[in-house]
Amino acid sequence: MTDKPDIEGYSGPAGGWGSVKAVENILREEEVTVLGSEILMKQNRPNGFMCVSCSWAKPADPHTFEFCENGAKATAWEVTSKTTTPEFFAEHTVAELRSWSDHALEEHGRLTDPLRYDAQSDRYVPVSWAEAFRDIGAELKTLAPESVVFYTSGRASLEASYMYQLFGRMYGSNNFPDSSNMCHxxxxxxxxxxxxxxxxxxxxxxxxxxxxxxxxxxxxxxxxxxxxxxxxxxxxxxxxxxxxxxxxxxxxxxxxxxxxxxxxxxxxxxxxxxxxxxxxxxxxxxxxxxxxxxxxxxxxxxxxxxxxxxxxxxxxxxxxxxxxxxxxxxxxxxxxxxxxxxxxxxxxxxxxxxxxxxxxxxxxxxxxxxxxxxxxxxxxxxxxxxxxxxxxxxxxxxxxxxVRGHSNVQGQRTVGITEKVKLAPNDKLKELYGFEPPQEDGLTTVDACQGILEGSVKAFVSLGGNFARAAPERSLMEPAWQKMRLSVQIATKLNRTHLLPADKTYLLPCLGRIDIDQQATGPQAVSMEDSTACIHGSRGQRTPVSDNLLSEPKIVAEMAKATLAPNPQVDWDGWVGDYGLVRDKIEATYPQYFRDFNQRLFEPGGFPRPLPARERKWTTPPGKANFTVPQSLSNRVEEEPEIFQLMTLRADGQFNTTIYNEDDRFRGVYKGRTVVFMNPEDMKAREFDEGETVVLETDADDGVVRELGGLQVVAYNIPTKCIAAYYPECNVLVPLWHYAEGSKVPASKSVPVRVRREAVST
Incomplete structure (x- = not known):
């Protein structure tokens, strides 16, 4: 068992000297004290780069330091001088790396070269870009499009996302689950x-x-x-x-x-x-x-x-x-x-x-x-x-x-990352590119997980993200993932999903948003949409850590060229050489949202996407805003004495599945994440002592055992019969069928669980 976290409490405010110290620490730990400080001055500023962390709006008149503590952590995490090279993988098997923590995997540094998994040695080995694309294309050609999932995390730019959805639909798939399926x-x-x-x-x-x-x-x-x-x-x-x-x-x-x-x-x-x-x-x-x-x-x-x-x-x-x-x-x-x-x-x-x-x-x-x-x-x-x-x-x-999460999760939907046919721009895609887009709804995140468990999903192409770690039902998902035929992971750093190899697995390292993206017509800018539906430009600032990295648009284009028949109406190479051409196509596809896109790219504060509701124009069936009558008063589980409602949390030292450090300053937890927060009255009623170790078990009768042990009980100001513990570790407790009615968002903020003492080994 790992050492127990330190519980010290915290009485200070948000921000303040605690934030300053945290920023200093992350810059030092990622070995970018000088470079990171220089780049932070360009974060969320005119002609600079949009934060790679959250999607909160960028003001037209920015502060001197237009970044927050977590934004600085995300920047340092990306511009780190640490690298994860082919030599690293020669020294470590995948089985060995599975014993590393989530923090340790990503903290090792930026990926530098394309890799494929070699089952015989249980290692990732170098592969040329040309060979990787050729093999990926050959595999995709053998598979039914409906068996292939094209996933996106919330960081990919509007340009990369538009190209990605076009590639997938030209291939014949509407399977575009994304991180929105897991949150908003x-x-x-x-x-x-x-x-x-x-x-x-x-x-x-x-x-x-x-x-x-x-x-x-x-x-x-x-x-x-x-x-x-x-x-x-x-x-x-x-x-x-x-x-x-x-x-x-x-x-x-x-x-x-x-x-x-x-x-x-x-x-x-x-x-x-x-x-x-x-x-x-x-x-x-x-x-x-x-x-x-x-x-x-x-x-x-x-x-x-x-x-x-x-x-x-x-x-x-x-x-x-x-x-x-x-x-x-x-x-x-x-x-x-x-x-x-x-x-x-x-x-x-x-x-x-x-x-x-x-x-x-x-x-x-x-x-x-x-x-x-x-x-x-x-x-x-x-x-x-x-x-x-x-x-x-x-x-x-x-x-x-x-308030959305990842930095472009909202924008990806705007440019076509959706599994719902009614939301896809199929008529425009047909007009512009001369093909018949698929007409059946694709898979949501929950549907994709179900397909992986059942074996109907044969391939998973991931544009960023750490899907297997972010998804529910981990104890079933991890072994099922490794039965797929193909896994393609486009990423900047090593994460847990990469350690679950399918029959054929490729790890394709890409440029990050803060990297200078040099293409045929010069350094490129990209764009994204914030939580307030404003569109912003973003320009890379640092020299990439490796000459063997490709941009996300380039990787998407090369996969498309290796998979699809040539289409004279789609100039993949031209688009990669000049992202402005992609923005022209986005404008042509969505003229109501992206008028004069290239000209307005760096408009101070971003340009707002037109929304009828802002003008009290209601595009609902009755032509008015709708009052609705709720069918239930709460999300409560049955009132059983031993059932608690678990809500999952992010810590101060993380963003989504990325763990920058294993501290949670604001909740007073340091050097670990294996805790469960509980009301003192509930602890007293069950005779739990502060610091005692317990096991959480999901209350379900479907025959699946879902447990998470080794959790230290921490007395906390939380309502009775409610407990809290950290995501993504707690995803093992979330059943796949436990989701929001109507949206299929995993209901990880209210999981019915039992709490029991952990047996003491002798």
Whole structure:
């Protein structure tokens, strides 16, 4: 057993000297103290590069240091001077590397040369680019297109993503699962049904115009730290910020801005949330229903007494559909039921409702704490219901704001990375390139996993990411993965998925976004879309660590050329030589979104993608925004005494599956991740001591044993019957069938588990 993590606690704010020290440490550890410092000054700045970490918006007028602690970690991680060469693989078998931690695998450094897996020696061995592409193309030609999955992580540029989806569709496949399927697909399903667009309506400027902000299920501290800047400005304007989250996350409590000498040299910090409600895991629907009930009943009273109305009745009458059914449902709710389902008392819910009723313009932010639940789609719709009551969509300083994760995960969908035929630009692709795109829906992430388990998926091509580690059902997925015929992994660093070789496996090292991308017409720029649906250009800044790296567009083009029959309407080589030509094709495919794309590429603050809902134009079947009636009050499992709801967490020292270090400063956990956070009352009731080692076991009756042991119990401020532990380690506990209804997002924020003492070995 590994040494137990150190539990020390942390009382400081987000930001401050802790962030400064963390940035210094990562630059030193990645051996880029000078280079990294220079490059960080170009991060999220005009003619610089977009952060490779989160997708938060880049302002038109950037700060002196327009990066956060996690953004600096991501940059140092990519520009590291450490390399993982063919010599490294000659010294280590794949079996040996499986014993390494996730952190150690990636921390070893950037991949430098293309490799193929050799089963006889159990090692990756060098392969020429030409041979790799020839073999990959030959394998793909032998397989049925519907048996091949084309996966994308959230980092690939718009240009690479567009080329990738074109390659896949010309090949004959609509199997384009991506990281959206694992996180915000609940958003992409819910929002079109209620407001007619699949993304949020808020722009960065709205945060300076709002007079109230609500947060649901999002840890801004680690998942989008630059968001703390507009939140701090709002807090200093005395804008109320109301937060609903099971855990008290430090960045939504208080923040010291590392860019402010005054704040850094004084002991104070800025209060962020004015109200912080620790809702039960999955209890957000009940909390929001309670707020809506309070607002509607206050309006009923105002109407009966001749007072000014609380609801925006003019907006509701002109712009919405279904209000009366929704209002009737809210009035009928019982406060005892709402309290039980939410874990909040009536007074707390009424306090939040009062703030909402007193505000003219309200922004509602939410994250994966909302979307990764069985009722994630319904919960997103409930947030929209709340906003519609007082006309808070399509108005300055107001709107719905899903805070996305990876830096271009939203943009990839915009340019065609989707498994849904109705969302693919098939008519345009046929017109531009003269082929018949496939007309059957492809595989989601959950579907792809099921196909791998059943053997119907024969090949997996991955444009970035660490799919096998990010996906649920790990104990079944890992052995099944190795039964596939072909695995192609396009990556910058070694990760866990690469250690699960299929019959034929190729590891293709690519340029990162921060690398200078030199092509036939000179250094290239790429583009991506942020959480606010604004498009930005990005230009590489550092010399690549190896002369044998290829860009993602180049790799996609070469695979396509090796697999597909020549098409005179697709100039793969020309596109690779000049990414501006790819942007011209993106504009031709999506003229409504990308007008004058090349000319606007480096527009300060990015150029916003037109969204009808921002103008109160509703592209829904009734032509209006839709109120919807929730079918369930909560995501609760059955009320059994020994069942807990597990929610998975990211630590301060990680982003998605990338583990920068094994500390979680804000939760006071150091030198390890094998912990489970538990309410002290629950510990006392089960006679668990602080630091005792336990096993989590998923509560399911499907015959599959899902366990994770060696977890140290940590007393924590979390609602009773709720526990938390780290992702991706806990994915072994998430059944494949445990997903959000309507979106198939793995419901890893509410997994029913039992907790037992770990047997002591003798």
């Amino acid at each position: 697909e609940s958003t992409s399903v819910a929002l079109p049904e209620v407001i007619g667009v699949p993304v949020g309506t808020v722009l960065l400027d709205d945060f300076d115009k709002t007079d109230c902000i609500f947060f649901f299920g999002h840890n801004t501290t680690t998942n989008a730290p630059r968001m703390l800047h507009p939140l701090q400005r709002a807090a200093k304007r005395d804008v109320p910020i109301v937060t609903f989250n099971p855990l008290r996350e430090r960045g939504l409590e208080r923040f010291t801005n590392p860019q402010s000498p005054k704040e850094m040299l004084t002991p104070g910090s800025t209060r962020i949330s004015t109200q912080y409600h620790q809702v039960k895991t999955g209890g957000d629907i009940a909390a929001i229903v309670g707020i809506c009930k309070a607002v509607i009943e206050a309006d009923d009273e105002a109407k009966s007494s001749g007072q000014a109305r609380i609801l925006d009745t003019a907006f509701i009458d002109e712009h919405t559909h279904g209000f009366e059914d929704f209002a009737k449902s809210c009035r009928a709710q019982n406060w005892d039921d709402l309290e039980a389902a939410s874990g909040l008392d009536r007074h707390a819910i009424m306090s939040a409702a009062t703030v909402y009723m007193n505000a003219k313009s309200v922004i509602a932010n939410y994250g994966m704490g909302i979307t990764q639940h069985r009722h994630g789609v319904e919960t997103v719709k409930m947030i929209v219901n709340l906003l519609l009551l007082r006309g808070n969509i399509g108005r300055s300083g107001a709107g719905i704001s899903p």
